Amino acid sequence: MAGDEKRAGNSFKPPKESGESDYQNTNDLKKWGYGAAAWDDYYDLDASLPIKRVLAGLNVDTRTLSEGGNNRCMQLEHKNEVTIDGTTYQPTAAYFTTVFNPTEGVIIAWGSYGAKYQGSKQDPPINVLPKLQNWSDIAWLQWVQIAGDMAKNLRFVFRSPVANTEAQWLISRALERSGKQLSTWPGVEFGMDTDEGKAILSSPNGSGVAYLLLTHKRQLGRKIISKVTVFADDGKKQPRPPSLIYHVVDVPLEEPEGEKEEKVERA
Template sequence: MSSFNRFTAFASLVTLLICLGIIARSIPSISEVAHLATSDHNLPHAIVRNLLVRDLLDTSSTTPKPDPKEELSKEDWDKQVCKGGLLLDMMGKSNDDEAGKLFNPPREHAASDFQDFPNDFKKWGYSFVDQTQELKKNLAHDDLDKVFKDLGVSHQEDQWVGTRVWHVTDPDAAEKDKDNIDHQTYVVDGKTYRSSGADYSFAVNPNDGVLIIFDSFSPTIMGTHRTPLLSGDGLPSMQRLCDIVWGLWATQADGHDLKYIIIQDIMNWLTLGINREAHNRKGEQDDPWPGVEFSTDSDEGKALMASPNGYGVAYLLIQHKKQLGKYRKVSKITMYDTRGDDEPSMLLQLS
């Protein structure tokens, strides 16, 4: 091994140890971590993921949320930077086998269990609703033409497909009466499940390699609106945004290279806090397009990568190396607030 490679390996090890030290200081008890770790072993860096679930993604009404204008503490910021660095490290692994070793417990490969699309959508109770007509309004209303022009992306309507991915078995009945969702069911391997009403809205441009996420309401979130409440093992096994996004891309843009992912109108309080801190550290303000660009080599870019909105895209690349490319990673993140309403959009550029 060359001296350069030895130095790089040593530097990576030091970074990992520092990150684990920062993360360890935030763990309240071994028993709590053990309990969290048993909830899902199919995610990279279980300790990191558990902290994300506990600290970042808890949407229960009993969990107090900080003032959305409150600044992140130095410790919280350092945690985000380290988490983002770990996710980027996993994206950079050369193959599924190598990335799989970083799971807890280690897996033979990192690939997602959901690969058979569009069949997996039908199996797990999801329906597609065409939204191409509604998409025309969104593309005009969100002033995306400036973004598309700078990226060299077509704004022509015939290049775009709008799709609602809805966790209902009868979209027409659900559209007429939302309470009807409580009575919709599907069967997987002999077990009857109830529809959660999870709701996603996308736009896809296969030729230019662009996917836009307009809305994303997961089974976990929408299950709280069901009567009776839907949670735990009553939720579909296929419920993570990364699998939904990949399934849609595989169904509507198979064979095309995914280059850009745009997440519109972000409202997640933690992502907003990370974005605000990233801007402050760079001495920038929230601006309309072209906004502010953050390299994922920077601390600001790593922190945004670890945000609730960035994390799903990271996981998409980690678990779909075979289809998307073994060395694919997010190289740049651009934040911009076209409407000036403190609900910025996030552009993730893949390399």
């Protein structure tokens, strides 16, 4: 994540000239059979997505768009049959429910059920899947469509709640190793210099966030994840599943070589 586009490209197998995603045009969503609808009248930040106290703790707006706030909810569904280059792609019923706050740089992935998972549940199962199916590409196309010139402002990416069993196991193991327990806000923080933080970043939920940063350097700049916060939301029904916040920061600017040498000489 910290490197330039060429270094990002070298991390792929086989290596590529650049790590940039193939999906940069917001029209790609419609092209591959996805359709979006505003979801602001169907959720709140008190009960259905109970993270209002968490947002307040991050000094982020706690109001929905319908309340006059900055948090806008969209539901994207893979619901249309399309034919591309002679291949017909049936709708898989994949859906992504996401809250976007470009003013303060927040993406909240509330429900993410991709084409591979949802397609396998259809009768008969759908095996010919749209090439546009990764969360990182889909979230980016929605984000840039909504955020516009503020897209570079990304600071926090939530995965709340975490339903993926592999991610849940990694979170549980990280808490166990650190002698901590899942708790409500302020939760437990793990820096990316810790084994626990790296393990949670390696989860399916974390890798999606990493790829979002890695494959959109030209638009976002060079950004990394500095730490992850593990917490339980404030829902009344217990026990609660874990939730995650990935904290996104700019890569520190490197000093020019001449300035470095001058400082060494002075020292």
